[in-house]
Amino acid sequence: QVTLVYHGYTNITNVQIYPVESSPFIVTSNTQTYSFPIIIPGQEYTLTFIGNITPNIPLGVYDFYIQVYYTINGIEQVQDVTVQIPIMGYLQFYAQSSISGIVFPGEHDLPVILTIFNTGNTNAYNVTLFTNSTYPIDFMAKVTHIPIIQAGSSYSVQLTANIYNNASIGTYQIPLTILAYGKYYSLNLSISINSNQSIEGEILNPNIILSEGPNSKGVTFQLSLIYTGPVNIESYSVELLLPKGITNVTGGSAIYFFGGLLQPESEVSIPINININNVSLGSYSIPVKIVWNAIEGEGSVVSITQYSSFSLTLLGTSNIQVVPSSSLLYAGTVNNITLNIRNTG
Incomplete structure (x- = not known):
């Protein structure tokens, strides 16, 4: 809104008032025109102009211009009127x-x-x-x-x-x-x-004891896992690296297992089938590599690799044979018998 006061001493007629488009004010002058047949000295008008403010300008005080066309004493005149308008908005x-x-x-x-x-x-x-x-x-x-x-x-x-x-x-x-x-x-x-869990699992039976020993074929046992992560697993793979002298059923040095969808706290039993060749009794550490393919974020599948291990202890079985060195005994006398004790286990 602009308040316009006529300070002249003589009446003016055929008054036309137009806004002038100048930065930062964007107005349409031909659609915002005020017309007055006569304005007498001291007369005051409140004019409203609608427009936009140019974006990205600094805050401050800007000049807004109005052109006034009028007739005085039969002579057409034009006058530019300057109005200072503060733009003092704020951002928060x-x-x-x-x-x-x-x-x-x-x-x-x-x-x-x-x-x-x-x-x-x-x-x-x-x-x-x-x-x-x-x-x-x-x-x-x-x-x-x-x-x-x-x-x-x-x-x-x-x-x-x-x-x-x-x-x-x-x-x-x-x-x-x-x-x-x-x-x-x-x-x-x-x-x-909101969770301190990460995508990983845990071996539930990290110490496996077998009664088999050297030169045992087709030995089977179960490796038990639990998935403890916070989100579903789309698929996973498990790789076991076998020590020297122990192989898979085809003679290879690794065992692979592939699984599908898992929810948090799901348990998995992995069947293991190995051949134990000419190795010593005792404990062996078996490295385990697990790849969890988790559904994260916007539904994308992310592969997380986890390394672990378990111990495999071979106790073997005993087979005791007792064989006398002589089978001839004499009646009525004390016989000394030598026994040969052999463990063929």
């Missing part, structure tokens, strides 16, 4: 995050929805959001451009992030930075880690 931001499901250490491609609120009284155009990677979260995109955050409104963006492997349960304040109209705004974003 805060941020919120939204993460669905379980958030756990080592998670990859986690979708995080960031919502930036503008509680100021002016629109923010061409906003730049800087996402800092701070424990326990690492954002994949460091810079995000936002076209506009309207006053009293918000704007949401979805980013992906990885969670640190050593993250602990808790709520963390993550610093963010916003750049708008050449000014930096510092924000804090709350991120919660």
Whole structure:
């Protein structure tokens, strides 16, 4: 709104008033015209013009121009009138995050929805959001451009992030930075880690004892696992590296097992079939490599490799044979008999 006062000493007639489009004010002059047949000295009018403000301008006081066409004493005149208009809006931001499901250490491609609120009284155009990677979260995109955050409104963006492997349960304040109209705004974003479980499993029988010994073929036993991770497993594989002298049934030095879908806390029994060749009795450490193919983040499958081991103890079996060295005994006398005791186990 503009208040126009005529300070002349003579009546003016055929008055036409037009707004002039000049930065930062964007108005349409041919549709916003005021006409008055006559204006007398001291007369005052309140005029309303509708327009837009050029984006990305600094706050301050700007000149708005009006052209007044009129006739005085039979002569047509034009006068430019300058009106100073302050643009004194302000910006104020805060941020919120939204993460669905379980958030756990080592998670990859986690979708995080960031919502930036503008509680100021002016629109923010061409906003730049800087996402800092701070424990326990690492954002994949460091810079995000936002076209506009309207006053009293918000704007949401979805980013992906990885969670640190050593993250602990808790709520963390993550610093963010916003750049708008050449000014930096510092924000804090709350991120919660709600699980301390990672994608891994555990061998339930880490000490396996067999009664078989050297030169035993087709020896079978079960290796028991439990999956302790927080999310479903789409598939997994287990690889056992056998020590020298122990082979799989085809003579190879490794055993492979492949499994399908697992839910958290699922137990698995893996059948093992080996040949024990000419080896010594005792304990052997068997390295185990497990690859968990987990469904993470936005549904992508991430492969996590875990290394473990178990001990395999070969006790063998005893077979005692007692054989006398002589079978001839004399009646009525004391006979000395030599016994040969042999363990053929």
